Amino acid sequence: MPAIPSARSQTVHLLGQVLGQGRLMSEAMSGAAWQALAPADRAAAQRLAQDVLRNLERCDKLLKPHLRKGPPLFVRNVLRLGTYELCSGGAAHGVVNEAVTLVAGDRKTQSMKGLVNAVLRKIAESGSQDWQKLRTPRLPRWLRDPLVLAWGNKPVAAMEAAHLSGAPLDLSTRGDAGALAVALEAELLPTGSVRLHGNRQVTALPGYEAGDWWVQDAAAAIPARLLGDVSGLRVLDMCAAPGGKTMQLAAARAEVTALDLSESRLQRLTENLARTGLAATVVTGDALEHEGRYDAILLDAPCSATGTIRRHPDLPHARQGEGISELIGLQEAMIDHALSLLAPGGRLVFCTCSLLPDEGECHVEEALARHPGLSVLPADAPGIEHTWRSPEGGLRLRPDFWAGRGGMDGFYMAVLRKPD
């Protein structure tokens, strides 16, 4: 690692953390070298690492014929970064020089300077033509196989295309979404979110300081809307942090209790409430031990987060599907506990940002079997399309939906009604 960190050296560091240590980028974006980077370089490193991870299969395919022996991970990641940059229009001279400098800066890899130089020069000659012919990168098997089983080959290929495209910036507002869209020259989506395309610095957008809006994917904004008019109702946001849905409920004048296990994530929720001038009772604790009586509950349960791969392309590489069965058990226990906290006739919106039916549709089918009298209410909110409706009465959202508009996160959601 060179003495002075650069955007590219930190990109390679992030790739090493994800691909070598199984860490998520959000966990790895820390430490002295990361903090030493200027904000613009941090943003560049994050963007480059995400782009390389989205295109990992392509980078490896182009590199394979040039690498007889597999070099150490650090060198492989330098080559992957160089390949991505060369094939996406980077100037050969600068890209190759910086890659060689990175490898030369570490005693253990200095001897591979020549290899890196030679391989990247070959990629620079013909790589970008070959790149165009490569297929859309596929998800790793641990995730692809169950998704193909659930949704079929074509939809999964469409999801992979959506993952490659990344995600636009969606905002939710406590005020008039139409007026916000006009002010930001953005698109007003049929579901009420405001969408901006291109790379925009969030904190520099008008209305950020004033707390007029917050960042929230269009799909993630729908569950709170399914509760309809919550004005004056006691609503528990059971897994609330960092607070996107709490802010929606508070903006709709509910009496919100925002509960979460994570103190640090709740800190962010508190900051978000302060910025937007919205109010909620914030409680740190385990959802399974929480007590109280509520008219409505929003349960955005911890899950595999496989619906968020467009914006978190590190996830399928850092994870191997470990822990999902424990999460499924936790989600089930949370549904049962949430129902016990509801007043008779009260409504529970259950949702997860997962693409796996075991974390969505199956829970609703099983909850109906476990709880006599429990029913599924039609999921209604502005802009909901007929094709999103799933047989048990919930909504299944996928990243390949709204493809022409820039997609949406994968999500599952359903409204359950406790009997009187």
Ligand SMILES: C[S@@+](CC[C@H](N)C(=O)[O-])C[C@H]1O[C@@H](n2cnc3c(N)ncnc32)[C@H](O)[C@@H]1O
């Ligand atoms: C999907 S995130 C919630 C996102 C949030 N609803 C929003 O819209 O900003 C799931 C949350 O569940 C929390 N969590 C995990 N286990 C929990 C538990 N046993 N009790 C309460 N919260 C828990 C995590 O800390 C995490 O913040």
